[in-house]
Amino acid sequence: xxxxxxxxxxxxxxxxxxxxxxxxxxxxxxxxxxxxxxxxxxxxxxxxxxxxxxxxxxxxxxxxxxxxxxxxxxxxxxxxxxxxxxxxxxxxxxxxxxxxxxxxxxxxxxxxxxxxxxxxxxxxxxxxxxxxxxxxxxxxxxxxxxxxxxxxxxxxxxxxxxxxxxxxxxxxxxxxxxxxxxxxxxxxxxxxxxxxxxxxxxxxxxxxxxxxxxxxxxxxxxxx
Amino acid sequence: xxxxxxxxxxxxxxxxxxxxxxxxxxxxxxxxxxxxxxxxxxxxxxxxxxxxxxxxxxxxxxxxxxxxxxxxxxxxxxxxxxxxxxxxxxxxxxxxxxxxxxxxxxxxxxxxxxxxxxxxxxxxxxxxxxxxxxxxxxxxxxxxxxxxxxxxxxxxxxxxxxxxxxxxxxxxxxxxxxxxxxxxxxxxxxxxxxxxxxxxxxxxxxxxxxxxxxxxxxxxxxxx
Amino acid sequence: xxxxxxxxxxxxxxxxxxxxxxxxxxxxxxxxxxxxxxxxxxxxxxxxxxxxxxxxxxxxxxxxxxxxxxxxxxxxxxxxxxxxxxxxxxxxxxxxxxxxxxxxxxxxxxxxxxxxxxxxxxxxxxxxxxxxxxxxxxxxxxxxxxxxxxxxxxxxxxxxxxxxxxxxxxxxxxxxxxxxxxxxxxxxxxxxxxxxxxxxxxxxxxxxxxxxxxxxxxxxxxxx
Amino acid sequence: xxxxxxxxxxxxxxxxxxxxxxxxxxxxxxxxxxxxxxxxxxxxxxxxxxxxxxxxxxxxxxxxxxxxxxxxxxxxxxxxxxxxxxxxxxxxxxxxxxxxxxxxxxxxxxxxxxxxxxxxxxxxxxxxxxxxxxxxxxxxxxxxxxxxxxxxxxxxxxxxxxxxxxxxxxxxxxxxxxxxxxxxxxxxxxxxxxxxxxxxxxxxxxxxxxxxxxxxxxxxxxxx
Numbered sequence: 026x027x028x029x030x031x032x033x034x035x036x037x038x039x040x041x042x043x044x045x046x047x048x049x050x051x052x053x054x055x056x057x058x059x060x061x062x063x064x065x066x067x068x069x070x071x072x073x074x075x076x077x078x079x080x081x082x083x084x085x086x087x088x089x090x091x092x093x094x095x096x097x098x099x100x101x102x103x104x105x106x107x108x109x110x111x112x113x114x115x116x117x118x119x120x121x122x123x124x125x126x127x128x129x130x131x132x133x134x135x136x137x138x139x140x141x142x143x144x145x146x147x148x149x150x151x152x153x154x155x156x157x158x159x160x161x162x163x164x165x166x167x168x169x170x171x172x173x174x175x176x177x178x179x180x181x182x183x184x185x186x187x188x189x190x191x192x193x194x195x196x197x198x199x200x201x202x203x204x205x206x207x208x209x210x211x212x213x214x215x216x217x218x219x220x221x222x223x224x225x226x227x228x229x230x231x232x233x234x235x236x237x238x239x240x241x242x243x244x245x246x247x248x249x
Numbered sequence: 250x251x252x253x254x255x256x257x258x259x260x261x262x263x264x265x266x267x268x269x270x271x272x273x274x275x276x277x278x279x280x281x282x283x284x285x286x287x288x289x290x291x292x293x294x295x296x297x298x299x300x301x302x303x304x305x306x307x308x309x310x311x312x313x314x315x316x317x318x319x320x321x322x323x324x325x326x327x328x329x330x331x332x333x334x335x336x337x338x339x340x341x342x343x344x345x346x347x348x349x350x351x352x353x354x355x356x357x358x359x360x361x362x363x364x365x366x367x368x369x370x371x372x373x374x375x376x377x378x379x380x381x382x383x384x385x386x387x388x389x390x391x392x393x394x395x396x397x398x399x400x401x402x403x404x405x406x407x408x409x410x411x412x413x414x415x416x417x418x419x420x421x422x423x424x425x426x427x428x429x430x431x432x433x434x435x436x437x438x439x440x441x442x443x444x445x446x447x448x449x450x451x452x453x454x455x456x457x458x459x460x461x462x463x464x465x466x467x468x469x470x471x472x473x
Numbered sequence: 474x475x476x477x478x479x480x481x482x483x484x485x486x487x488x489x490x491x492x493x494x495x496x497x498x499x500x501x502x503x504x505x506x507x508x509x510x511x512x513x514x515x516x517x518x519x520x521x522x523x524x525x526x527x528x529x530x531x532x533x534x535x536x537x538x539x540x541x542x543x544x545x546x547x548x549x550x551x552x553x554x555x556x557x558x559x560x561x562x563x564x565x566x567x568x569x570x571x572x573x574x575x576x577x578x579x580x581x582x583x584x585x586x587x588x589x590x591x592x593x594x595x596x597x598x599x600x601x602x603x604x605x606x607x608x609x610x611x612x613x614x615x616x617x618x619x620x621x622x623x624x625x626x627x628x629x630x631x632x633x634x635x636x637x638x639x640x641x642x643x644x645x646x647x648x649x650x651x652x653x654x655x656x657x658x659x660x661x662x663x664x665x666x667x668x669x670x671x672x673x674x675x676x677x678x679x680x681x682x683x684x685x686x687x688x689x690x691x692x693x694x695x696x697x
Numbered sequence: 698x699x700x701x702x703x704x705x706x707x708x709x710x711x712x713x714x715x716x717x718x719x720x721x722x723x724x725x726x727x728x729x730x731x732x733x734x735x736x737x738x739x740x741x742x743x744x745x746x747x748x749x750x751x752x753x754x755x756x757x758x759x760x761x762x763x764x765x766x767x768x769x770x771x772x773x774x775x776x777x778x779x780x781x782x783x784x785x786x787x788x789x790x791x792x793x794x795x796x797x798x799x800x801x802x803x804x805x806x807x808x809x810x811x812x813x814x815x816x817x818x819x820x821x822x823x824x825x826x827x828x829x830x831x832x833x834x835x836x837x838x839x840x841x842x843x844x845x846x847x848x849x850x851x852x853x854x855x856x857x858x859x860x861x862x863x864x865x866x867x868x869x870x871x872x873x874x875x876x877x878x879x880x881x882x883x884x885x886x887x888x889x890x891x892x893x894x895x896x897x898x899x900x901x902x903x904x905x906x907x908x909x910x911x912x913x914x915x916x917x918x919x920x921x
Contacts, residue, residue, distance in 0.1 A: 081321065082599075085312035088305065088328060089370075090823050092899075094336070094354075097305065101325075101332045104312060108325045112318070130318075136689055140584040143591030146313075150598055151530075151762050153825040216895050222888050227764075241584055306823075314599050316675075360913055364808040367815030374822055375538050375754075377601040440670050447664050451540075465808055529760065529769065536757035536776060537818075542784070542802075545753065549780045552760060556773045560766070578766075594761075 027170045027197075030204030032211050033162060035220065036232040040163075043236045047163065048171050052243035056188065059181025066184070067122055069246035072138045074115045074129040076242070079142035081107040083149060083161060090154040092213065099206045103165075106199060114190060137245040141238035148231050155214055155224070158207050159231035163239050169200035251394045251421075254428030256435050257386055259444065260456040264387075267460045271387065272395050276467035280412065283405025290408070291346055293470035296362045298339045298353040300466070303366035305331040307373060307385060314378040316437065323430045327389075330423060338414060361469040365462035372455050379438055379448070382431050383455035387463050393424035475618045475645075478652030480659050481610060483668065484680040488611075491684045495611065496619050500691035504636065507629025514632070515570055517694035520586045522563045522577040524690070527590035529555040531597060531609060538602040540661065547654045551613075554647060562638060585693040589686035596679050603662055603672070606655050607679035611687050617648035699842045699869075702876030704883050705834060707892065708904040712835075715908045719835065720843050724915035728860065731853025738856065739794055741918035744810045746787045746801040748914070751814035753779040755821060755833060762826040764885065771878045775837075778871060786862060809917040813910035820903050827886055827896070830879050831903035835911050841872035 028034075037044050052069070055061030084103045091097035116126050134142075149157035172191025179188055190196060211219050219225050252258075261268050276293070279285030308327045315321035340350050358366075373381035396415025403412055414420060435443050443449050476482075485492050500517070503509030532551045539545035564574050582590075597605035620639025627636055638644060659667050667673050700706075709716050724741070727733030756775045763769035788798050806814075821829035844863025851860055862868060883891050891897050 078318070078321070081325070082313045082315075085309045085325070085328070088309035088332075089307075089313070091306075092823075094302070094332075097302070098332055101305070101309070101328050104309070104325050105329050108312075108318075108322050136588040136686070137584060139592050139686075140588035143595045144587050146595050146598070147591045150594070150822075151825075153823075153828065156825065212895075214896055214899075216893075222894070223884075224886055227886075238584070238587075316599075360812040360910070361808060363816050363910075364812035367819045368811050370822070371815045371818050374598075374818070375540075375601075377599075377604065380601065436671075438672055438675075445664075446670070447660075448662055451662075462808070462811075526766070526769070529773070530763075531761075533757045533760035533773070533776070536780075537754045537761070539754075542750070542780075545750070546780055549753070549757070549776050552757070552773050553777050556760075556766075556770055 027166075027173045027200070028204075029166045029169065029200045030208045032207045032219070032228075033166050033204050036159065036162065036229055039229040040233045040236045043233055043240070044167075047236050047240040047243070048167055048174075050240055050243040052246050053171055053175070055247075056184040057175050057179045057181070059183035061184065063122075065246055066187075067119070067124060069243075070115060070119050070122070071124065071129055071132045072135055072242070072245065074112065074119065075132060075134050076138055076142055077107055077112050077115060079146065080161075080164065081112070083142070083145045083157065086146060086149045087154060087157050087161070090149060090157060092154065092210075096154065096206060096210060099202055103199070103203070111190075118186065135245050137238070137241045141235070141242055144238060145235060148235075152231075153214070155210055155228060156231055158210060159228040160235045162203070162207060162232055163235040165203050166200050167236070167239060169197055172196060251390075251397045251424070252428075253390045253393065253424045254432045256431045256443070256452075257390050257428050260383065260386065260453055263453040264457045264460045267457055267464070268391075271460050271464040271467070272391055272398075274464055274467040276470050277395055277399070279471075280408040281399050281403045281405070283403075283407035285408065287346075289470055290411075291343070291348060293467075294339060294343050294346070295348065295353055295356045296359055296466070296469065298336065298343065299356060299358050300362055300366055301331055301336050301339060303370065304385075304388065305336070307366070307369045307381065310370060310373040311378060311381050311385070314373065314381060316378065316434075320378065320430060320434060323426055327423070327427070335414075342410065359469050361462070361465045365459070365466055368462060369459060372459075376455075377438070379434055379452060380455055382434060383452040384459045386427070386431060386456055387459040389427050390424050391460070391463060393421055396420060475614075475621045475648070476652075477614045477617065477648045478656045480655045480667070480676075481614050481652050484607065484610065484677055487677040488681045488684045491681055491688070492615075495684050495688040495691070496615055496622075498688055498691040500694050501619055501623070503695075504632040505623050505627045505629070507631035509632065511570075513694055514635075515567070515572060517691075518563060518567050518570070519572065519577055519580045520583055520690070520693065522560065522567065523580060523582050524586055524590055525555055525560050525563060527594065528609075528612065529560070531590070531593045531605065534594060534597040535602060535605050535609070538597060538605060540602065544602065544654060544658060547650055551647070551651070559638075566634065583693050585686070585689045589683070589690055592686060593683060596683075600679075601662070603658055603676060604679055606658060607676040608683045610651070610655060610680055611683040613651050614648050615684070615687060617645055620644060699838075699845045699872070700876075701838045701841065701872045702880045704879045704891070704900075705838050705876050708831065708834065708901055711901040712905045712908045715905055715912070716839075719908050719912040719915070720839055720846075722912055722915040724918050725843055725847070727919075728856040729847050729851045729853070731855035733856065735794075737918055738859075739791070739796060741915075742787060742791050742794070743796065743801055743804045744807055744914070744917065746784065746791065747804060747806050748810055748814055749779055749784050749787060751818065752833075752836065753784070755814070755817045755829065758818060758821040759826060759829050759833070762821065762829060764826065768826065768878060768882060771874055775871070775875070783862075790858065807917050809910070809913045813907070813914055816910060817907060820907075824903075825886070827882055827900060828903055830882060831900040832907045834875070834879060834904055835907040837875050838872050839908070839911060841869055844868060 052061065081104055084100055084107060087100040088097055091100055119129060145160040148160035168191045172188055175188045176192035215222055215224055305328055308324055308331060311324040312321055315324055343353060369384040372384035392415045396412055399412045400416035439446050439448055500509065529552055532548055532555060535548040536545055539548055567577060593608040596608035616639045620636055623636040624640035663670050663672055724733060753776055756772055756779060759772040760769055763772055791801060817832040820832035840863045844860055847860045848864035887894050887896055
């Protein structure tokens with residue numbers, strides 16, 4: 026079901042317990058059974074709005090670091106999806122919950138949010154496209170995995186809209202595209218047997234670090 | 250007609266004779282009267298294909314340097330227009346002329362091309378969004394001005410498709426949007442009286458330098 | 474005494490209570506009166522070693538964004554001082570406390586550390602030299618101010634070496650040089666009356682944000 | 698004699714005829730036999746002053762992309778050598794020839810100069826440290842090779858000072874250090890058998906491109 030390519034499967038495995046600590050975090054379980062307090066959800070949405078802006082910047086950075094027209098096109102499509110669709114959706118959801126766009130814009134980024142987004146951007150600036158993709162993957166693909174699972178397992182409708190966003194066909198298609206982008210970028214830069222090269226553990230480190238920072242993001246959400 | 254905002258008008262004026270040396274270059278006149286040799290046009294198209302890839306990267310860099318959602322949205326829309334439409338158009342035009350996409354991809358960037366695109370990218374990396382926009386403006390808005398003028402003045406149909414691309418309503422609308430983006434970015438960062446500040450001559454220098462590099466690009470086209 | 478230039482004085486004032494919340498944080502008071510637990514100090518030193526590496530990267534980024542040979546020279550001198558002297562000093566201090574360089578290198582960056590260093594790097598990547606300098610200033614100049622004050626006010630010798638490092642003539646001279654670099658960079662880019670321009674609040678925001686992240690860094694130190 | 702490591706030897710071989718087209722360019726032969734017109738040499742020195750500023754920026758970018766303290770230290774030392782020594786030497790040589798520092802600063806960068814320096818910077822921004830080092834290598838190590846050869850083969854004293862700079866022990870030591878930095882960075886990122894990986898041809902392309910741009914720089918020097 027949530028098969029987003031070969032590199033993702035390997036990186037997820039390398040992340041060990043950190044992966045379920047993120048994808049099955051109490052915050053996520055609270056979305057599934059509806060027990061997450063509304064206030065925590067709104068606090069999360071506000072930070073996530075700010076997150077998406079910097080995440081879109083990181084995907085734009087990926088456009089500047091692409092080596093082929095295909096890499097460039099897919100990264101640019103992701104920027105568009107984030108800037109035009111996903112951020113818009115956040116604004117609408119927040120509006121229904123009583124938060125204006127001005128509220129969102131003037132909110133202060135929490136340290137856990139800063140740590141995550143700026144780490145991803147720096148992974149891109151200090152390395153090449155692969156370093157950036159390894160740091161981007163846990164969010165894009167992890168949300169895909171969470172959305173797909175909760176659409177089957179959720180026992181409450183309270184957060185059905187959120188779950189539906191990430192379980193939706195178009196989001197799942199984006200995840201498969203991103204998985205292919207990653208596999209292609211790995212093959213193009215490292216070759217057919219990437220796990221045997223010294224770059225592999227470096228990429229796993231980026232993936233695992235970003236996975237931990239995702240868990241920290243949920244943690245911040247619960248603390249709101 | 251070609252009113253693309255206040256900053257552009259001032260920068261164009263500050264560029265002095267360099268502006269018409271670019272927009273009324275013999276290459277451009279050869280497009281207008283059809284006297285440009287086909288071979289020179291194809292050589293130009295090939296380099297311009299490579300140019301657009303790096304130009305799209307520069308607009309993606311602008312997304313990473315935006316300060317407001319509006320700046321981000323417009324820069325992202327320009328990336329999409331370049332990656333999905335304008336580059337595609339080049340591939341189609343070249344295909345009709347017998348150049349395959351593989352020909353385009355494997356062509357070597359000429360030094361005049363390298364000098365221009367990498368200068369623009371570096372203006373962005375070394376400065377802020379305004380520095381980048383000042384270096385991006387001569388290409389985007391100059392082509393708008395050339396397209397609009399040639400659509401009125403051309404005496405030959407030979408290069409009507411090229412002229413039509415840049416005279417078209419959607420390209421002219423893009424130019425007005427970019428002009429507004431620039432004026433807004435100037436107001437937001439420098440204030441209502443930008444010409445009196447020390448940043449202004451620095452921005453004019455970027456604009457004039459990029460204008461000269463545009464002329465060098467036509468020159469390269471003629472030399473093909 | 475700790476006069477590090479005009480812009481710093483204004484930015485510090487604009488930071489309001491956040492400035493003393495950083496420079497007079499309980500961690501700092503614990504350095505002054507010797508009450509800071511050794512374990513907290515060693516935990517801080519370990520994170521500060523990692524911090525300095527990324528701080529040196531941020532000063533190297535400043536070299537790439539300098540506009541004059543003087544700006545370039547001073548930023549390069551700061552990189553050298555950090556890479557060759559200050560990081561070395563940390564390694565020696567830690568060695569005496571039983572922490573090897575390998576311990577330092579393999580330590581994991583805490584989120585508060587990540588948030589701070591990557592925020593500063595991103596301030597540089599997204600903006601120009603001034604944005605970067607405004608985000609760098611609280612650390613460099615705040616430590617100068619803390620060192621100078623504690624050298625007069627400390628009531629214990631326990632942390633005299635740490636205090637001596639930042640109270641030392643060469644560190645104080647560095648702070649004055651950085652203060653001049655900032656004032657020159659402000660004059661060159663914004664002009665003689667910077668506070669009246671829209672860039673000023675943006676620079677104050679970077680300074681205040683970095684100041685808060687410094688307080689978060691001490692907080693992390695206490696929590697170790 | 699000019700053994701600057703394994704990767705350099707392989708990259709030089711891969712560059713084929715482009716390598717001697719650079720290192721044995723007529724401009725270089727004119728330095729060896731004294732036949733290079735003084736005016737051409739001064740024109741070259743002026744452009745080279747501007748080149749060194751951007752080359753120092755590129756080495757500073759390498760500091761931001763280093764993965765180990767050793768990589769960082771050596772890149773930082775190269776920035777210092779460029780900013781404090783080599784640029785200074787240029788200013789002194791030019792002063793003796795009647796060119797003031799103001800002349801140098803206000804000179805306009807030639808397109809061949811722009812193309813080269815900005816290409817190197819972009820190789821760094823778009824890739825990782827290895828991409829940047831492959832683009833930096835032809836200048837640093839090629840000058841070492843040229844200096845060492847001309848110190849043996851020169852038949853005129855006219856340009857003995859220039860030759861002496863690059864034949865000198867400290868410059869040759871720098872070349873060996875840079876060669877080691879490259880070999881270490883290759884081993885750390887690609888592994889013991891780098892030539893078999895897809896990254897290798899990409900690195901060779903950067904090296905060859907920069908080699909061609911070096912030849913273009915000499916060409917510009919002759920055209921002055």
